[in-house]
Each structure stands twice: as structure tokens, then as C-alpha cells.
Amino acid sequence: MDQSSTADRVDRAAHARVPVDILGISRRLQKDPRWPEIIEPLRTKMMKERRQKGLSKAEAQSETYSELDRHYPPLEAPAEAPEARSAATDPGVSGLGELPEDWPELAANASLQVEISWVTANRLRVRDGTGVDLSRALSPAPSYSALSWLETSILFPSKFADISVKATASQDDEKEHIRREKMAIEEIRGLLAEMLEE
Numbered sequence: 001m002d003q004s005s006t007a008d009r010v011d012r013a014a015h016a017r018v019p020v021d022i023l024g025i026s027r028r029l030q031k032d033p034r035w036p037e038i039i040e041p042l043r044t045k046m047m048k049e050r051r052q053k054g055l056s057k058a059e060a061q062s063e064t065y066s067e068l069d070r071h072y073p074p075l076e077a078p079a080e081a082p083e084a085r086s087a088a089t090d091p092g093v094s095g096l097g098e099l100p101e102d103w104p105e106l107a108a109n110a111s112l113q114v115e116i117s118w119v120t121a122n123r124l125r126v127r128d129g130t131g132v133d134l135s136r137a138l139s140p141a142p143s144y145s146a147l148s149w150l151e152t153s154i155l156f157p158s159k160f161a162d163i164s165v166k167a168t169a170s171q172d173d174e175k176e177h178i179r180r181e182k183m184a185i186e187e188i189r190g191l192l193a194e195m196l197e198e
Helices: 003-017 022-031 035-052 057-071 082-089 112-126 144-155 157-197
Strands: none
Touching: 022 035, 022 057, 035 057, 112 144, 112 157, 144 157
């Protein structure tokens, strides 16, 4: 028997007993520049293979992220000055926590379409250099979640664009569904009117 493959299986078995921080590994890998082109497709393939072998979703995730963690360790960052390091650890947008006094108490969440619509309408108005000035918004935010989407739209515009397209598409689907229902109701009314005439 090949000793290297036996050692590899023993290593994997020992590694599998240690709880895997799937969320932590996932967050770290998604920040890796290799994520979209290399790591994410590999993750999808590995998950699919493990599920086909009969592993539960949790087992497949644990094995997959454990392997990805071993094969893609954190990239070494170049040495930075302490001030630059503290700015890098908090990539937030300044001004998001400074709500105007005339705004009502915000809800935790609103519907995704409402939140995305508010961000889309106000994003350019509230931008203020490196932060935001919420007092320049057309209306108060519908929720705290909308402020998070505003932050996402500034820090990760492509991700926000994807979410915005999905939210708009589902809104269009709802409108189309309502339009079809109205047409069906009109057809039924027409049939009922014909039956009454007879």
C-alpha cells in the first residue's frame, strides 16, 4: 500500500475531527483575489462531488471548506504602517451612523425592493467625499438594513448591482403576475356576461 496516500488519509481524518469554522473560512476566501476565478468554482465542484458520494450537506461543507482552507491559506499582506492597518480593518463608510434628527425611528428591515429602491434613489445625493451625509437624502431610510445596502453599494458596487438586478427582476415578476391575474379576471367576467345574455 502507498504510504503517502495512507498518511494523507490519516491527516484528513484527524483534520475532520477538528470543528471547521465554515463561515470564517468562507469569509476569508471570498476576500481572496483568487475567489471568483479559481476558488469558488472549485468549492462548487467539491461540494457537488461530496454530495454525490452521499455526504450530508453539513459533512460536505465541513470537508470542502477544510480542504480549501489547507490549499488556500491566507495571503501574506505587505507590511503596513499602523494607521493604514487600522483603516483597512474598518472599511466602513463614515456618516452611516449619523442619522438626521428629523428622521423617525428606523425599522430593522423593510422589503428588499423598498430598501434597494431607496438606495438607488439616494446613493448619489448622500455621497460626501469618502463618507455619506444622510441629511441630503430625498427621504428617510426605510430601515437600518437599507443603510447596510447603501454601504454595500459604495464599498462593493458590483455586488450591489447584482442584488439590485435580482430585486428588480422579482418586482417585475410580481407585476407580470398581477397583470396576468387581471387579464384572467376580465376573461372570466366576459364569459359570465355571455352566459347571462343567453
